[in-house]
Amino acid sequence: xxxxxxxxxxxxxxxxxxxxxxxxxxxxxxxxxxxxxxxxxxxxxxxxxxxxxxxxxxxxxxxxxxxxxxxxxxxxxxxxxxxxxxxxxxxxxxxxxxxxxxxxxxxxxxxxxxxxxxxxxxxxxxxxxxxxxxxxxxxxxxxxxxxxxxxxxxxxxxxxxxxxxxxxxxxxxxxxxxxxxxxxxxxxxxxxxxxxxxxxxxxxxxxxxxxxxxxxxxxxxxxxxxxxxxxxxxxxxxxxxxxxxxxxxxxxxxxxxxxxxxxxxxxxxxxxxxxxxxxxxxxxxxxxxxxxxxxxxxxxxxxxxxxxxxxxxxxxxxxxxxxxxxxxxxxxxxxxxxxxxxxxxxxxxxxxxxxxxxxxxxxxxxxxxxxxxxxxxxxxxxxxxxxxxxxxxxxxxxxxxxxxxxxxxxxxxxxxxxxxxxxxxxxxxxxxx
Numbered sequence: 001x002x003x004x005x006x007x008x009x010x011x012x013x014x015x016x017x018x019x020x021x022x023x024x025x026x027x028x029x030x031x032x033x034x035x036x037x038x039x040x041x042x043x044x045x046x047x048x049x050x051x052x053x054x055x056x057x058x059x060x061x062x063x064x065x066x067x068x069x070x071x072x073x074x075x076x077x078x079x080x081x082x083x084x085x086x087x088x089x090x091x092x093x094x095x096x097x098x099x100x101x102x103x104x105x106x107x108x109x110x111x112x113x114x115x116x117x118x119x120x121x122x123x124x125x126x127x128x129x130x131x132x133x134x135x136x137x138x139x140x141x142x143x144x145x146x147x148x149x150x151x152x153x154x155x156x157x158x159x160x161x162x163x164x165x166x167x168x169x170x171x172x173x174x175x176x177x178x179x180x181x182x183x184x185x186x187x188x189x190x191x192x193x194x195x196x197x198x199x200x201x202x203x204x205x206x207x208x209x210x211x212x213x214x215x216x217x218x219x220x221x222x223x224x225x226x227x228x229x230x231x232x233x234x235x236x237x238x239x240x241x242x243x244x245x246x247x248x249x250x251x252x253x254x255x256x257x258x259x260x261x262x263x264x265x266x267x268x269x270x271x272x273x274x275x276x277x278x279x280x281x282x283x284x285x286x287x288x289x290x291x292x293x294x295x296x297x298x299x300x301x302x303x304x305x306x307x308x309x310x311x312x313x314x315x316x317x318x319x320x321x322x323x324x325x326x327x328x329x330x331x332x333x334x335x336x337x338x339x340x341x342x343x344x345x346x347x348x349x350x351x352x353x354x355x356x357x358x359x360x361x362x363x364x365x366x367x368x369x370x371x372x373x374x375x376x377x378x379x380x381x382x383x384x385x386x387x388x389x390x391x392x393x394x395x396x397x398x399x400x401x402x403x404x405x406x407x408x409x410x411x412x413x414x415x416x417x418x419x420x421x422x423x424x425x426x427x428x429x430x431x432x433x
Contacts, residue, residue: 043340060131087403119418137345164388172186295344295396
């Protein structure tokens with residue numbers, strides 16, 4: 001999705017727009033009859049919203065590092081920091097007045113060698129596949145060959161990483177803990193450092209998060225300034241489209257006009273609109289599911305389900321992965337995060353159709369050869385395997401922990417950026433791009 005520039009241009013075909021709306025209403029009306037519970041339906045709706053938001057804002061977590069390295073633009077990284085901060089502030093409304101924090105499945109992840117290695121591997125894989133655990137679902141709608149190969153090997157990586165995640169102390173244990181962290185995954189919960197601040201630690205935690213966000217934004221500006229001074233800054237086409245002021249012709253406004261339709265359903269959303277939209281969905285997740293955003297674990301279940309179809313027993317799969325046998329033998333849509341991930345994919349499709357961009361998107365799909373396929377396969381595998389070492393991807397080990405005041409998220413960010421730099425350098429050296 002990072003390399004696709006679907007700017008606002010006339011599209012002569014109209015049937016794709018109708019298909020988009022029909023698909024949306026079928027999902028809204030029909031999904032409750034297919035999904036096993038109301039919570040699964042809510043997961044679908046949140047996934048649809050995330051897929052739509054990410055697609056309409058032409059963004060993904062992988063771009064935070066890839067765009068900076070390849071083009072010099074750090075706007076996405078800076079916007080992500082803004083999103084992390086406002087989400088963390090919003091989460092205070094849930095956490096501060098909760099007497100028993102174990103009612104929430106907080107991602108206070110352990111701090112250990114696995115966290116660092118997992119972040120390095122995930123950043124490395126993002127550079128090779130130009131997507132992430134969430135981005136691969138939106139990219140299935142925009143670039144099936146690349147995203148399809150990435151997803152298959154991502155699933156394999158998660159599956160093969162399950163045994164390590166379940167048994168190895170350097171992944172499960174933590175070199176540092178706090179009082180609340182001991183209740184979760186032995187990590188460090190920032191509010192535990194500031195219990196004296198008068199707000200049970202949350203004022204200090206928000207201030208520290210804001211300082212760390214400011215540091216990353218400052219470093220991002222310094223990096224982009226250096227690239228501009230060296231004349232190696234090229235910018236990102238989709239960001240230029242988002243930043244360009246466009247006349248909405250309000251003086252001649254009519255509901256049925258093409259310009260009005262473009263504003264409502266096609267005009268790209270800015271990165272800040274994307275950040276606000278994803279924050280809203282994250283807050284809904286916290287309130288409705290009592291947990292943050294996760295994406296990668298079900299990919300390992302999907303790989304196991306395929307093996308189960310070809311005769312490998314669910315018991316054997318469970319013994320190997322240390323996961324419940326039911327995740328391999330049960331219905332595909334029984335897992336709530338699976339439903340949410342499918343919603344992300346469908347949300348991206350709905351945007352492409354309702355915006356009238358189907359034909360343009362299909363023309364921009366990449367073709368596979370052995371070199372590119374091996375690149376995407378390696379990227380997918382290292383991302384998937386890395387998630388098991390770090391106990392999450394860039395939503396489960398980055399966004400969610402930071403938004404829930406876990407120190408582990410910041411350590412993962414540093415490892416992710418370093419891994420992304422290494423991956424981009426190696427990709428350019430070996431493959432030429």
